Amino acid sequence: xxxxxxxxxxxxxxxxxxxxxxxxxxxxxxxxxxxxxxxxxxxxxxxxxxxxxxxxxxxxxxxxxxxxxxxxxxxxxxxxxx
Numbered sequence: 001x002x003x004x005x006x007x008x009x010x011x012x013x014x015x016x017x018x019x020x021x022x023x024x025x026x027x028x029x030x031x032x033x034x035x036x037x038x039x040x041x042x043x044x045x046x047x048x049x050x051x052x053x054x055x056x057x058x059x060x061x062x063x064x065x066x067x068x069x070x071x072x073x074x075x076x077x078x079x080x081x082x
């Protein structure tokens with residue numbers, strides 16, 4: 001068994017097959033319903049964004065949504081530097 005981040009033990013997805021979160025765009029959209037009521041959704045999203053997770057559903061966001069969030073973060077960081 002691998003060591004988990006503390007938030008993972010409280011995640012709604014902890015006992016769900018990981019493949020559920022790494023399917024097609026339609027499958028990922030369906031997987032986000034597992035995340036919506038999750039008590040650690042924000043921690044999961046932060047985990048994905050800080051580690052540049054490029055694939056799958058994290059914190060209730062599909063990989064396309066994660067890419068959009070990452071681009072927004074990068075733009076905000078660049079504008080603060082100016």
